[in-house]
Amino acid sequence: MTELYTDNVTKKKRALSLDLARGSMLFLIILAHVPLFLYMIEPGVITKVAGSTPLDHFLNVLMEIIVDNRARPLFAVLFGYGLVMIYRKQSERKSAKEATRIVKRRCWYLIVFGAILAGVAGGQDILMTYGIAGLLLVSSLKKDNSKIKKYVLISTILCLLYIPIFWGGILVGNQSYGLPVELTGHETYVNTMLERLIAIPIIPLFTHIFFPIIPSVLMGIWLGNINILMKPQNHIKQLKQLTIGGLTISLVGAIPLVLINDVWFPSLFNAGLAYGIHILTGFAGGIGYATLFGLFEAGMKYQGVIVKAIAAMGKRSLTFFVIHEVFIVLLLSPIALNLGAYLTVTTSVLLGSIMWIITLSVASFMERRQIEGPLETYMRYLTYKKYG
Template identity: 40%
Template sequence: MVLSNFVNDDRSDRLARGPISQKERALAPDLARGFMLLLVVLAHAPTLLFTSDPWVMNRPEGVHLLDRVINFIGLLFVDNRARYLFAVLFGYGLVMVIENQLRKGTSDRAAKRLLRRRAWILILFGFVLHVFIGGLDILSVYGFSILLIGWLLFRPDRVLTRTLILVGLFYSLLMPFMYIHVANALGGVGFPRLFSATDTYTGIVLERLFSFPSVQFIHITTPMLLPILVGMWAGRKRLLIEPHHHRKQLSRIVIAGISISVIGGLPLALIGAEIWHPTPTVAGLVFSLHLLTGLAGGCGYAAIFGLIGAVAKGTGRATRSLAALGKRSLTFFVFNEAILVLILSPVALGLGKTLHSTGAAMVAVLIWLTSLGLAIALEKMKRRGPLDALFRLLVYWK
């Protein structure tokens, strides 16, 4: 669907409607967002460990068999898959927001203004999360991504498709060269620790204040723009909003996406499980393969919930619970990050000094279950997530 077909030439700056209501929400994206939060907290938990130097990415070397199994599973199904699922859903949501505005008669200029405001508020939220809370920020990256590629939401499908192809080719050429260099500089694909036992809150805040711009650059130079573009393309096709019309296509995406993701993730998972010990050059190539094929995994996970949404009635307990969490994904993404920092970082409980991959995974699951319980309680009270409500208030402020 071409969003420009809805463009209104009226030069008014007023929005024709407010945010999407609870009744307008589609089930499949909310289910996917709820599941996404589990994958994200599982992926982020090991990054806060400082018990030893990272072995692969931010995962520490296993001290026993279960640690190595957890590393293997995490690298195969979670790491560099969760963030792309998040980004695909983000791009999809942008299309829904703008399409709903334009369909109701909002002018092109007003819709663009709404998009820019959304971007800057995401950057603000991400800045607070990164600098003052100490969590792993992706919100500001999404904000800057809107500023870079948001204009595509107002262009025809062919422009979006061509841009998607060109960006995909760019990243496919960039990633191997970049990570071969990084791996040789580091002696492998174990990245520097985020924390050390001697860190103080003041020191962390100052370091993150100055590192904020460089973090955005690092994320943009990884394939982060690509999954957002894929999500925008999927939004144009309405794959998750009208999944019953796209079951065959969603099934193909599941099969192809998960297969590519597993095949591409297996080499790095073998390194993480300490089964394979390649040279830094080969490890860099393997890591770039892991990054690029992770997008297929994110798409496959999203398509799974599209298929579930096509048949689910939304009345089952599991479905309602997961959707309740997905409706409040902003609130509980930040909540999960804050609790991870509270439990693992050296400025609070400091368990990251003693836990390894298995313990981090257990902490992550417990945090996600806590979020799930809180989301169910908010759903019963018919209350939005606090940060979701604040975000809407700021974005749609008149």
């Protein structure tokens, strides 16, 4: 199989592994965000709600191992990789200076899109957070990989020094393993929107401090510089090493959190330390997931219907991320259908899965009809309108 395939909509060559990773990432993000609206269930451990059946408990464990603090680093790695692709392409077409301006412009518009999503639609923000990360790291796109490796090491060490202790202190202050659910059931659209509009400057700052993504974005830049996912057949050995190493670290790092309140009953501070370790080992999980899709592409002989549908969603990841967030708010929030008051852990996972499958079929339809994602089209227009 060739490393690249043609996007029939834009007639551009694309890396299948990147689109598969983006489409699959959107499923993980749905699974991570849906439980945040289950406000009638007692808090479980950290952001999880307590399970009431064996299946609920099993799904919570599965989420802690596969999804929580793993989807976000995967997004960050893919984001960093994408920045390299944009910068490299625009540098070749124009100049490094113009490429930097284009990357910055795209990041600013991501911040605008994220502010609208969080403030007006009430969705969970990641766009503002990654836009800010892009602005902070744009100068890194000019550096060679020896410098990028140093940046990864320094930023990771900084996170190691404060994240576990930070979360230990949070749980001690909270006086419980579980963080309180923000929703009460009495929210209206107007008061919710006003609160979120006021909180817009705080939301990405909160995320960068509590759930840092800078190391993962730098890891994505490093992967992009060696072109590992655009030409996975040339990097099989390294892909295997990163996948096995990353996913192993991610799994081992999740075990302490999984044991809390079922097998292990630590002090609140130690429980916070365990959650900090869960966050930090998620960095490895993000890179392991990304390289896993590279291996998947390298070994794939045939693109079936499901693969094509996931890739179609990945091409339109901005559009479908926003659609998913809006659907989650409309279906689960008290300001709309309020299903969050009635769903269990199991039924919420089922709802999230159904949502992804339905929108996957929409993405597949759009691909067959050669319809671009509207937000991708608009973002491209805003980013490149001054450059033709």
